[in-house]
Amino acid sequence: MNTETVELGKETQEYFINMGPQHPSTHGVLRLLLTLDGEIIKKVEPHIGYIHRSIEKMCEHDSYQQIVHLTDRMDYLSCHMNNEAVCLAVEAGLQLEVPERVKVIRTIVSELTRLSSHQLWWGVMGMDLGAITTFLYGFRDREMITDIFEETCGARLTMNYNVPGGVMFDIHPNFQKRTKEFITHFKKKLPEYEELLTGNVIFEERTKDIGYLSKEDAISYGVTGPSGRASGFSCDIRKKHPYSAYDRVEFREVIHTDGDTYARYVVRMDEMRESMHIIEQLIDNIPEGEHKAKTKAVIKLPEGEYYQRIETARGELGVYVISDNKKSPYRVKFRSPGFSNLSALDTMARGCKIADLVAMMSTLDLVIPDIDR
Amino acid sequence: MKIAKSVARYIGDVIYALKTLLTGMKITGYYFFHPKEILTQQYPENRDTLKMFERFRGEVILIHDENNEHKCTGCSACEIACPNGTIEIINKREVDPETGKSTKAIDKFVYHLQMCTFCNLCIIACPTDAIKMSQDFEHAVFDRTQLTKVLNNPGSKLMPGIRE
Numbered sequence: 001m002n003t004e005t006v007e008l009g010k011e012t013q014e015y016f017i018n019m020g021p022q023h024p025s026t027h028g029v030l031r032l033l034l035t036l037d038g039e040i041i042k043k044v045e046p047h048i049g050y051i052h053r054s055i056e057k058m059c060e061h062d063s064y065q066q067i068v069h070l071t072d073r074m075d076y077l078s079c080h081m082n083n084e085a086v087c088l089a090v091e092a093g094l095q096l097e098v099p100e101r102v103k104v105i106r107t108i109v110s111e112l113t114r115l116s117s118h119q120l121w122w123g124v125m126g127m128d129l130g131a132i133t134t135f136l137y138g139f140r141d142r143e144m145i146t147d148i149f150e151e152t153c154g155a156r157l158t159m160n161y162n163v164p165g166g167v168m169f170d171i172h173p174n175f176q177k178r179t180k181e182f183i184t185h186f187k188k189k190l191p192e193y194e195e196l197l198t199g200n201v202i203f204e205e206r207t208k209d210i211g212y213l214s215k216e217d218a219i220s221y222g223v224t225g226p227s228g229r230a231s232g233f234s235c236d237i238r239k240k241h242p243y244s245a246y247d248r249v250e251f252r253e254v255i256h257t258d259g260d261t262y263a264r265y266v267v268r269m270d271e272m273r274e275s276m277h278i279i280e281q282l283i284d285n286i287p288e289g290e291h292k293a294k295t296k297a298v299i300k301l302p303e304g305e306y307y308q309r310i311e312t313a314r315g316e317l318g319v320y321v322i323s324d325n326k327k328s329p330y331r332v333k334f335r336s337p338g339f340s341n342l343s344a345l346d347t348m349a350r351g352c353k354i355a356d357l358v359a360m361m362s363t364l365d366l367v368i369p370d371i372d373r
Numbered sequence: 374m375k376i377a378k379s380v381a382r383y384i385g386d387v388i389y390a391l392k393t394l395l396t397g398m399k400i401t402g403y404y405f406f407h408p409k410e411i412l413t414q415q416y417p418e419n420r421d422t423l424k425m426f427e428r429f430r431g432e433v434i435l436i437h438d439e440n441n442e443h444k445c446t447g448c449s450a451c452e453i454a455c456p457n458g459t460i461e462i463i464n465k466r467e468v469d470p471e472t473g474k475s476t477k478a479i480d481k482f483v484y485h486l487q488m489c490t491f492c493n494l495c496i497i498a499c500p501t502d503a504i505k506m507s508q509d510f511e512h513a514v515f516d517r518t519q520l521t522k523v524l525n526n527p528g529s530k531l532m533p534g535i536r537e
Contacts, residue, residue: 065454066456066492066494069456069490069494133397143412150426150428150429151426151427151428152428154428154429154430154493154506155429155430155491160492163497168493169428172428195396195399196397196401197397199396200393200396201389201394
């Protein structure tokens with residue numbers, strides 16, 4: 001289109017447009033400053049900070065038990081994994097050995113969280129492209145998982161189920177039954193998802209060869225998680241640096257090499273199957289024992305630096321804690337997956353149209369509170 | 374020949390597109406004729422039958438028994454455990470009429486619901502299990518001041534045998 005205008009001999013002028021902060025497809029308060037030539041995107045400049053709550057600074061005044069609930073509010077769709085990352089960092093600092101039962105429970109709940117996050121992403125992805133149907137279908141199946149969480153953890157979204165040393169309560173007696181019910185239910189429903197969206201001609205036209213991200217770019221921007229793996233970047237922390245019970249389960253790291261929007265979609269769909277596979281292996285083999293290791297009422301980490309990385313539904317979350325042997329940390333830094341994934345948006349979007357930008361953003365699966373913290 | 378081929382491809386594309394669209398329509402059509410599989414709850418109407426799970430975190434309450442006695446000794450463990458300053462415990466000195474000893478007792482257990490993040494840390498911290506989370510989730514009020522609650526009933530006392 002750009003060349004056409006040149007041929008016609010008409011001078012075109014670049015112009016700017018604000019997408020957001022109150023735009024339904026930015027999934028929160030993200031403002032994108034777009035430089036456009038007609039409908040072609042020349043540059044994308046994300047402006048963030050609209051939902052900054054200074055979580056890292058607040059951590060410096062809170063005890064180690066109190067930090068955990070703040071991380072719920074970062075990436076609220078993978079809240080259990082965020083909590084787990086903080087707890088693992090604190091446990092590493094205390095050199096505390098958590099019971100086997102805790103490791104397995106944490107892994108199962110993590111995978112359920114990943115499933116619910118991907119279900120919501122699938123629904124919202126369809127809605128961004130103009131199909132409200134998928135949104136309702138995704139939420140229908142997600143409801144079963146939130147019910148499991150509500151029964152065992154006490155809340156649907158911001159669960160705060162982890163505490164340093166274990167989990168807050170033992171699993172509810174119904175937990176295993178309900179989880180198995182969900183797995184059998186969702187195994188039937190996942191093919192429905194595929195039929196509704198994957199093969200659809202409109203969907204394919206809007207996602208294939210759109211928003212290409214090469215493997216080199218993915219690595220240099222630090223794009224991790226399903227978005228990175230769709231570009232061929234093998235970055236699954238569960239495989240590379242196993243934590244909790246991931247060393248004893250068998251699963252496949254889903255990697256595609258296409259690097260376009262469709263590949264990112266397919267990776268997430270396959271990851272849902274892998275998550276179900278992991279849960280199936282563990283749900284009948286939860287070891288008996290305590291649900292929490294004994295910790296002191298006031299936790300003081302020995303002086304030093306502790307880093308824990310973890311695979312959330314969006315990519316690699318790093319928790320970096322510096323302790324000066326007081327009851328609250330000297331400094332906490334979160335390396336959030338959303339922030340790094342967003343940085344690649346400019347490279348992906350150049351030369352595409354505005355409508356494609358929406359598709360790209362929804363497959364990057366941005367959660368804005370995670371970017372701002 | 375060339376035209377015939379392109380026409381054939383065009384028709385093929387149209388048929389493929391229609392087929393993929395109909396696959397999606399089949400699913401939505403199935404649910405249209407099976408309304409029993411739809412899970413919508415009629416919320417305000419089903420209030421009487423709607424039961425939350427036992428561990429659901431609605432709001433903090435102080436448990437009172439039928440003699441208007443509670444288990445809170447006023448140790449402030451929950452106040453320290455709370456990350457947001459939601460709980461405020463105001464103590465008073467009470468003189469036991471029998472022994473003449475002066476003991477600490479709670480005057481007011483103030484709970485600021487507007488600051489609560491429902492993290493459950495206060496419930497875990499409580500050494501006497503005096504507080505718990507209720508299943509009530511309808512917190513909407515007309516004025517913000519109504520969210521600051523005094524949890525101990527007027528005239529309530531400490532349950533005997535708790536302090537030991």
